[in-house]
Amino acid sequence: MRVLMVHNAYQQRGGEDSVVEAEATLLREQGHEVVLHLRHNDDVNGMGRLAVAAQTLWSDRTVRDVKTLVGEFRPDVVHVHNTLPLVSPSVFWAARAAGVPVVQTLHNFRLMCPQATFLRDGRVCEDCLGKVPWRAVQHRCYRQSAVQSGAVAVMLSTHRALGTFQNKVSRYIALNEFCKAKFVAGGLPADRISVKPNFVPSPGQPQWASRAGGLYVGRLSEEKGIQVLLGAMRLEPDLGVQIIGGGPFEDEVRGVAGEAYLGFRPLPDIMARMAHAAFLVLPSVCYEGFPRTLVEAFASGMPVIASRLGSMAELVSDGRTGLLFEPGSAEDLAAKIRWAQAHPAEMLQMGQAARLEYEARYTPERNCAELIAIYRSAMAESG
Known part of the structure; x- marks a missing residue:
């Protein structure tokens, strides 16, 4: 197949950018042709x-770029990821005007919430x-x-009124059933939302011996629940959890965690540490879409200690x-961390179950x- 991917990359590289790449x-490894059109x-x-x-609200440049790319590449489908702010929903109109079906991955809740996470003042907000x-x-x-905020609100309201999200997108991809339910509650057509999770390549068969301690991997920000983890570390200074990442709470993390704060680490280093850690901590206070670190943990044979909230309670x-x-x-x-430390055999069994979950649902082959x-479904629905 020929796939034109469109993505507005973030200033601070995150999970969505990694998923797009x-x-x-x-797709290329499986023999498909892909052109990646990026704005930054x-x-x-x-x-x-x-x-x-x-x-x-509307990007004339996107309309021109998509028209040119469709004419030169002749894709079977246009797969859109993030559109804010420079791509804009004009990409949907341009693709459909060229007669090409559109697939949109819903990485976050932006179509329902200008802030994208249903979070305000540290609490879930669905206003x-x-x-x-x-x-x-x-x-x-x-x-x-x-x-x-007004610019995003006007964009959402205008394109809802124009029917952009209802009529110009052939197929949506939600990352799990929880997210799909929220999008349906927000007005997207349920029969055009497919559920497909993220994936990661297998790091190889896990090593089950010599596993100890926990890991936090992610942005050091409010929505990721880093302050919840720091609160737990203040209550129990010897929790044995190492923290990897950067963000606005970096100084506070360094002050509380000390040598357990490892700063930013490249992915190979993270995966090497996951191979020997006993569990991953995922303390997010927002719903989350589909944390890539969760799949990386499952692939590494690590169970996850997560908030009973949103998609995490499903995954x-x-x-x-x-x-x-x-x-x-x-x-x-x-x-929960204390229980995990006191029950290594049970945590090892959970890690083995997590690896089986990865093999059943989150491998590259299954995902492709x-x-x-989904692409073929979008093509069929678009005639």
């Missing part, structure tokens, strides 16, 4: 606020779900700016592939087959 590479948020530097707001998102402007949810089977704790509770997280099936 991984899917493009996977670094291009926003030097642009005025009004210019960025206008691009968020804008299925409604005109004016409260996001009132609370400055996007980048703590009323102007930028982690409590007592089988990991442990769930009360969201935001440092006390309960500390208790599911992705091609």
Whole structure:
């Protein structure tokens, strides 16, 4: 197949950027042709606020670029990932005008929540779900700016009114059933949403001996629950959890964790540490879409200690592939980590179950087959 992928890359590289590159590479390895059309948020530097707001609503450049690429490459499908702010929903109109079906991966909740995570002031907030998102402007949810929040809210409201999300996208991809349910509640057509998780390549067969301690891998930010983990470490200073990542709470993490804070580490180093750790800590206070680190942990034979919240409560089977704790509770997280340390045999069994879950659901081969099936479904529905 010929696939035109479109993505607006983030200034701070994150999981979505990694997924886009991984899917493009996977399709090419399986013999498909892929052209990756990227815009980058670094291009926003030097642009005025009004210019960025206008691009968020409609990008003439995207229309021109897609028209040219479709004419030269003649793709079977256009697969869109992130569109904010420079690609804009104009990509959907351009692709459909050229007669090419569109698939949109819903990596986050942006179509329902300008802030994209259903999180405000450290708590889950669904004030804008299925409604005109004016409260996001009132609370400055996007980048703590009323102007930028207004730009996203206007974009969402305008394209809902135009029927862009209802009529111009042939197929949506949600990362799990929990996310699909939220999108349906927000107004997307349930019969056009397929569920396909993320994947990671296998790091090889796990080593089951000499596993000890825990890992946190991710951005050191509010929504990821790093403060919950720090609270648990304050309660129990010898929890034995190492922290990898960077972000706004880096200084606080360094002060609490000391030598257990390892800073930023490249992926090969992370995977090497996952091969010997006993569990991964996933303390997010937001719903999450599909944490890539969770799949990496399962592939490495690591169970996950996660918040009993959103998709995490679906992806982690409590007592089988990991442990769930009360969201935001440092006390309960500390208790679960203590239990894990006191029951290494049970945690090893959970790690083995996690690896089997990976082999059944999250391998590249399984993912490629599911992705091609979604593409063919979009082509069939578009005639």
